[in-house]
Amino acid sequence: MSTETLRIAAWYARARWLTSFRSRPRLERFQRRILRSQLRFLRRRSAWFGRLPAGDLSDLPVLDKASMMAHFNELVTVPVDRDEAMALAIAAERSRTFDAELHGCTIGLSTGTSGHRGLFLVSPRERAQWAGTVLARTLPRLRGQRIALFLRAGGDLYETVGSRTVRFEYFDTFRPVAEHVDRLTELDPTILVGPPSVLRGLVDAVADGSLRISPAKVYSVAEVLTPLDEERIREGFGVPLVHQIYQCTEGFLGHTCEAGTLHLNEDIVHVEREHLDERRFVPVITDFRRRTQPIVRYRMGDVLVLRESPCPCGSAMTALERIEGREDDVLRLAGRDGTTVPVYADLVTRAVAYADGVVEYRVVQTGAAEVRVELDPPSGDAADAVVVELRRLFAVQGVADVRITVAPFEHDPSRKLRRVERLP
Ligand SMILES: [Zn+2]
Structure with missing residues (x-):
């Protein structure tokens, strides 16, 4: 040896x-x-x-x-x-x-x-x-x-x-x-x-x-x-x-x-x-x-x-x-009362899990009141359901109006996959 x-x-x-x-x-x-x-x-x-x-x-x-x-x-x-x-x-x-x-x-x-x-x-x-x-x-x-x-x-x-x-x-x-x-x-x-x-x-x-x-x-x-x-x-x-x-x-x-x-x-x-x-x-x-x-x-x-x-x-x-x-996987969105509301990653992943038929996803905060959802499939019932679930979650958390956009899921395998991410 x-x-x-x-x-x-x-x-x-x-x-x-x-x-x-x-x-x-x-x-x-x-x-x-x-x-x-x-x-x-x-x-x-x-x-x-x-x-x-x-x-x-x-x-x-x-x-x-x-x-x-x-x-x-x-x-x-x-x-x-x-x-x-x-x-x-x-x-x-x-x-x-x-x-x-x-x-x-x-x-x-x-x-x-x-x-x-x-x-x-x-x-x-x-x-x-x-x-x-x-x-x-x-x-x-x-x-x-x-x-x-x-x-x-x-x-x-x-x-x-x-x-x-x-x-x-x-x-x-x-x-x-x-x-x-x-x-x-x-x-x-x-x-x-x-x-x-x-x-x-x-x-x-x-x-x-x-x-x-x-x-x-x-x-x-x-x-x-x-x-x-x-x-x-x-x-x-x-x-x-x-x-x-x-x-x-x-x-x-x-x-x-x-x-x-x-x-x-x-x-x-x-x-x-x-x-x-x-x-x-x-x-x-x-x-x-x-x-x-x-x-x-x-x-x-x-x-x-x-x-x-x-x-x-x-x-x-x-x-x-x-x-x-x-x-920085914690979303920080503008709240209804003017504060910043932390929305923890596990709440987001759970909300997505409630929507049936989602194969792959990422949820990315791109601005104070903007969230991009990357989905596979990017349209149809599953995509609609994800948006509904996220809106419900944000409402419960006391978040003000958020613009949610849906885009196709893409993942570069050379990078770590982060399901929930807040961009700086
Ligand atoms: Zn143990």
């Missing part, structure tokens, strides 16, 4: 058998201890943290993508220059080789659709730790599994986990589904991992008979899994539930337990909540172990929704109802 495989195996074992928290106080004690040693390390090795006055986590500044990029060179604990790393990462993504490396570290780009792109550096040790932990948390057993991974980018990060007992194949979501059919049929995956938009495409191929696979487990990654997509994917593959992995360049943040509830990985990251209302919050995360590029009090910009009742699985990790999307 290579050093890399040994490292992954060690982290796999550690994540699988050593850390399992069923008591919240025990989990919090563990967090305080690991956080102390992480901050001690960062004060010694990162110029940014070395300059800050000593104190607790809550005394440190909150960073977002823009401020992290602005202080990148001081934050990181390796001599990597931001502009050089960014140029390398963009070139690698353009050529679709995904193997940009600098000082032995893998460079990743976060797929921000608005504003600046984020840059993420991971050392080989951190990579092995990530792979081992993801595997341990998501796979009941490794032996005999055949795993198909549909990912937009970052192939290199994922290819490390192949070995004799388990087979991984990487599929580039940049290519159309039809091009993957032969290789996918040959692999006959036991586990299928991909963004919901891609899983939907595979379900269609199964339905029309062009693809024959029957995975035992299906995982949704990278995009928000809406209730409508969840239902279609679950029924299309005949699985009891669609699992979710909440994972991005910022870290491995959560995954579904066997009861089907999404839990935050609070033994890997500390999560502070910036509440929007009683149950919705924006997570501010601190990774306990990433040292090449520290992730400390990093504001994600995602909107998460807390689960109302505790999960029957008994885990001490925070249980979520769902990941609602990005903050």
